[in-house]
Amino acid sequence: MGRTPCCDSKGIKKGPWAQDEDKLLLEYVQANGPGNWRMLPKLAGLNRCGKSCRLRWTNYLRPDIKRGPFAPEEHNSILQLHAIVGNKWSMIAAQLPGRTDNEIKNYWNTHMKKQLRQDAQQQQHAGGGEDAAHAQAQAASCPAARHMAQWDTARLEAEARLSLLSSTATTTVTSATDSSSSTALPPDHAAPDIFLRLWNSEVGESFRGSAQQGPAAAAAASVPAPPGGCGGDDSSAASTNDGADDYQAFLDQAVEEFALMHGRLGAFSVFTPADVLAEASCLFSPFE
DNA sequence: AATCAACCCAACCGCATTTTG
C-alpha cells in the first residue's frame, strides 16, 4: 500500500523529448516560473508527467546550464568534493554553477571512475610488489576501499595546500586553522577552506591518527568488511572500529559544514584561488 | 561494408524527505 506513482496514467508519453515539447515546457516555465510540477503538464499542454517535466527542465532546459566538457578546475572540484561527501551529487552540483547533479553523476561514472582505476593501475606498476597488487585488487573490488583511496588523495592535497599556505604565512590560514570553533564564519575576504579547517579540527586529527598506518591499513581499519566482501575474514575488524568512528565523524562534520556554509552564503567556492591550486599542483598532482 | 563492443548521456524508477491540509 504505497502511494500511487505519478506517472502511472495511461497515455502519458515517455522517452526522449521532442522539440515542440521542449518549446512548450520552456515557454510555460519562462512565463510562470518553475514549480507546481504536478499541474504543469496540463497547464502547459504537455502529455508528460510532472516529474518528467521537472527533470527535463532541471537537467536540460534551464537557461543557466553550462554545456560542454568539464574544465580541469571542475574536474578537481568534483574529485575533492566526492572525497568528502561521496555520492551526494546535488551537493557537489551546488558548488559547480551551471552543472547539474545528473551531469556530474554521469561524468563521474564514465570518466573519473575510469581514470581513478587507471591511476591506481599505474601506481601499482610503479610500486610493484605483491602487497601493492593485493591492496589494489582489494580496492578495485571494494567500494569502501575505493572511497578510502579517494579520501587519501584529498587528504594529500589538503596537506600540500596546508604546507603551501603555512610557508607563505598568509593571514587567512590563521583563521582557517582555528579549530576552536569549527562553525565560525570565515573572514569575508577569505575563501572558506573547509578542507583545512576540518583537517585541523579534532576529528581531523583523530582521523589522521587512525590513518597514519597507511591507506590500506586505514581502509581496513575504517570500514567494516561486508559479509563475504573485501577485507576477507577480518576478525580484527571489531578491534579497529575506532577508525570507522573517526572516519564517520569526519564525514559527518564535513557534511554539516557544507550544509551550514551553503545555507549562510549561498553558492560559494570551497576552494582556494586558482593560483594557489596551481602552486599546490606543482607540489603534488595525483591526477595527471 | 557489416558487425560488434564500448562509451556516453538523457531519461526513468523508486525511495526519502519535505510540505500541505
Add this chain to the structure above:
DNA sequence: ACAAAATGCGGTTGGGTTGAT
C-alpha cells in the same frame, strides 16, 4: 499529530554514437 501529496535525490537503464575488427 497525522496522512497524503509534492518534490528531491541517487541508482539504473536504454538507445544512440563511435571506434575497432
